[in-house]
Amino acid sequence: MSIKVAVVGAAGYSGEELLRLLARHNDVEVKVITSRKYAGQPVSDVFPRFWRSELKFTAPDVKTIAAECDAVFLALPHGLATEYAIPLLEAGLKIIDISADFRLRSTAKYEEYYGEPHPAPELLKRAVYGMPERYREQIKTADLIACPGCYPTSSILPTAPLLEAGLVSTEDIAVVSMSGVTGAGRKVDLPFIFPECNESVKAYKPYGHRHLPEIEQEMAVAAGTDQEIAINFVPHLVPVNRGINSTILLNATEGCSMDKIAAAYEKAYANEKFVRILPPGKCSDTKYVTMSNCCEIGFNYDPHTNKVILTSVIDNLTKGASGQALQCMNIMFGLQETAGLL
Amino acid sequence: MSIKVAVVGAAGYSGEELLRLLARHNDVEVKVITSRKYAGQPVSDVFPRFWRSELKFTAPDVKTIAAECDAVFLALPHGLATEYAIPLLEAGLKIIDISADFRLRSTAKYEEYYGEPHPAPELLKRAVYGMPERYREQIKTADLIACPGCYPTSSILPTAPLLEAGLVSTEDIAVVSMSGVTGAGRKVDLPFIFPECNESVKAYKPYGHRHLPEIEQEMAVAAGTDQEIAINFVPHLVPVNRGINSTILLNATEGCSMDKIAAAYEKAYANEKFVRILPPGKCSDTKYVTMSNCCEIGFNYDPHTNKVILTSVIDNLTKGASGQALQCMNIMFGLQETAGLL
Amino acid sequence: MSIKVAVVGAAGYSGEELLRLLARHNDVEVKVITSRKYAGQPVSDVFPRFWRSELKFTAPDVKTIAAECDAVFLALPHGLATEYAIPLLEAGLKIIDISADFRLRSTAKYEEYYGEPHPAPELLKRAVYGMPERYREQIKTADLIACPGCYPTSSILPTAPLLEAGLVSTEDIAVVSMSGVTGAGRKVDLPFIFPECNESVKAYKPYGHRHLPEIEQEMAVAAGTDQEIAINFVPHLVPVNRGINSTILLNATEGCSMDKIAAAYEKAYANEKFVRILPPGKCSDTKYVTMSNCCEIGFNYDPHTNKVILTSVIDNLTKGASGQALQCMNIMFGLQETAGLL
């Protein structure tokens, strides 16, 4: 029994990644892929890798999607998901939103960082944060998933177990990330042309990044506090196609040790298929997770400064977006969580 | 009146960079370039870019160098400089050492990080730290220069003025750096072959890096404290040839502000030819300094966490090694500091 | 019923690629992976992407392999395959050799290009050239496959149908190829370190390349001539990890036209799963075939010079080596040809 899915806004890199993964999923049938810009064109015109596919882009039409599909992946630019989520939820479909629109719990935070009131606060309440390793039970029964951002996935997965175990403080957390250029999307803009990115390393949005409230929200949940956490998050652009490395510095609490860190990870992730904890002291490398749904985490303790130093790598398009989205879909429909992802 | 120079250990990337710069210097004559490995071979065999040159590598010979030269650049692997520095200083030559051998003030620190006692503690005392922006006067009269490491240059230049002005605390300083692969040297080793570096981002030596004591030493000097400073320094390898970006997080002190930071930089660097402070809030980009002796610094203040966030870029081979070495040589010989470097 | 396989010499990039593909093959069980260098080590130590695997490298042992396996992939450096092929064929196993050792029909050509007589001429006779699109029937009943070289695959697939149809002359064929650096193997050598390959494009071995006799052999077969064909083949190294583009210039014969070329390709490849002919006039792009077993071919006719211009792209490790090897294994064992390759 195939799950019939639609991908709305399928013409960006996360859309392409979704199609790549769905093509290898035995229990999914892609019924609809939409793109205003490419409506009418074969998917192989826009994404030549899919030359075997007979899919065509269509202009998004809620009625058609509601009629033909069981689940919908929304891969739209920020702010557009609500328009689809509301009617499709009403029609009984399961929605997995890859944008940021439903990730924040607080409408105040949403307004602070996005500059306008949230268009559908009730959806904010209804949405489940789509990180299976932390919200598997809720995802099982959810009908609206807010797929985490790439930087948040990259920084929450390594830090949450340590916050939960009280091994690190919530104060002075610093996340420094380096991302490949597909993280900017399939955007045609001067800063992203090849000669501007190649042989270039640069920080951008050194504070106030839109992923910040999301990271802080989840870290607070992990730490079990309703106090707001204020962290530093500094992203950088590096000349690779895919991959994010996040290096995270945290204050060790009393009694923290490499053994206890290892134990906390074991407790949190021992049975997880998509989180890999490296041997103590090792550092992650993005090239080992590209094109995979895996997050690899390395951990160190620096006695010189009493800091825990974590490195975490994901593929920004896979575990950072579409792979995690598919992982959620598998859970929502009671399938093997790894289907299409190994 | 040409200054006659020797480059000992000229067959690595910093050696090549030195030759590139020296070729454009009107007052320098390169008399000797040495390499045990390539002794007898034309420089153009090893570095085809120098096909116009008639230089040949020779096996290093102290007597020849002492007889023919006024100044010597030592670009040897760690631990070998002393053997040349002692006799050549005795012969009255000026020495600019690009290795780490004479950078640390403390023999104890040297021993802690290098695993053996310093071979020539008196040279440690005699050496001047080769960062013109901070030690210009001492460099003028020095005969032994310890050229700073690339990561230290990249992190001391942006932080020192703020430490001096008391605008940032010495506690909880975090330096996160990303370096191009030439930073590893012309090393033939599996981790550095193209497929292992390309499309790969990774941290390494997340604490205890050998540059750490050097960075902490100079930060303490800037802060005017004889207390040891303990910082976090986490380097990363990114797939570019040249360039280092260092992103630095510091605690702002009471009264710190963007205006005061700008003023501190103005005071420290207004007349510096090789330090450029970006407009407030901008971030640096390595591609604007590659092949140049410039350090570009961006600064931000994050009210959310009360942190000062600096970004700093240099070319690891130029301002991070050979350019800075040449800058020191110019000062030592009373030449225009920018000679050969613009 | 799983086919039990061994991979001998599994510690290079084609070995790693083979393991990646075999892991996704439902009917294969990898029993043995050998490497003298890494004997005893877990595969995940050498190839961290395989962290889920429990395989360990062993020192190659013919008896063990013969006892445990049905098929063997030989991924050894040139010249070593015979030592394994002889006893393992005797033991009744099927052998797929990824090296060049059994590709040439002519012992004279072998001696001319490899500088020594062929160690096992009878194996040369026995081996079937492992290009399914051209030798499927023979592969079905073969027990020794000589997997084609990457450049030969890249140049034979696009030219053979046109030679067969008499649309192009056998005279003045020029193949100009550009390959990613994994084509050189996992070789630790100065020309292959990152700074020597990055931002660098260069031809090498502009004539007399070892792949030349192989390409000429197969072109002659396609042309149905026992005359020797002499072509030009000039390879280049370009800074990508994977991928080969071959651009091929051929003299059009009388009556050649774009329609006839299209028809010849249709006839040859209409039902092929791993060859894709682009719409008339389009050029191939390596990024659309990397990590896939596909060869994409573009064709043009230039009336200005009466030349047919072909472009052909493959992934050098997949269709250029291990993917094609697996494709052959599928055929040899009567499995679906695409198993593990989609």
Place this chain on the structure above:
Amino acid sequence: MSIKVAVVGAAGYSGEELLRLLARHNDVEVKVITSRKYAGQPVSDVFPRFWRSELKFTAPDVKTIAAECDAVFLALPHGLATEYAIPLLEAGLKIIDISADFRLRSTAKYEEYYGEPHPAPELLKRAVYGMPERYREQIKTADLIACPGCYPTSSILPTAPLLEAGLVSTEDIAVVSMSGVTGAGRKVDLPFIFPECNESVKAYKPYGHRHLPEIEQEMAVAAGTDQEIAINFVPHLVPVNRGINSTILLNATEGCSMDKIAAAYEKAYANEKFVRILPPGKCSDTKYVTMSNCCEIGFNYDPHTNKVILTSVIDNLTKGASGQALQCMNIMFGLQETAGLL
């Protein structure tokens, strides 16, 4: 006595390269840099590498340029040069045009490849092809220079001496080139964003490229024939910023030999500062000429096919455009030809 120059259309990569070179030229003063798009902005806003400069872009104004300047570099998109060339020539200025507008001798060819009649055929007659190694005398007295295209420079320099010496035939010449992405200009278009170029190799415009008539024109001149030459020219895009490699196959004529080829190059280029002939049998590498005005040429003879195989590398922005333009300016004004270019 400084030469006062204007750069019209200075906001592309060749404009930036020109400014980089002019900054190091002791006898040039840049008075005017124009850009409609950036008029009024400091050059350092658009090209941060020029932060030391006080130049501002202005909207192009012929009167101002005529009043203030001695020479003008035109770096405009195709088709716009005439509008400036006519009045500025009239005002007595020397013009160096980097576009293709004045390169072809034949108005018929111009119309065939550019789709419209030439706007100023008298300028076509007046212009001198700006390749100093071949037209130095004419350049000395010229007032309008048509700077050659990058691919033409890359293919004419290595072939012309051999055609002149009758060592190669004019039949069946094949030029296969690989260019870095700056060759496409500072163009903001989907095919040129980083993820579309990185890890990608592809041919484009496999015949009928606009550089074709230019290459054929100059090869015919070199061969001393008024017959038209028809060659194959196939360009490719490879993921580097700068650099072109051209690999050229030519039929050897009777008596051709490696020694004669070497002699022909010696005769043509022995005293040339910007052409380097590699030792016999060596292949060029783009990384040795990037950021330099040099063309490096390697030559081979393949007895197997009786072909001469040449490899030639230049930096597409330097010797392929702005460096060669400056080289011409030096000649036009009687300066040392290497000024600003070493």
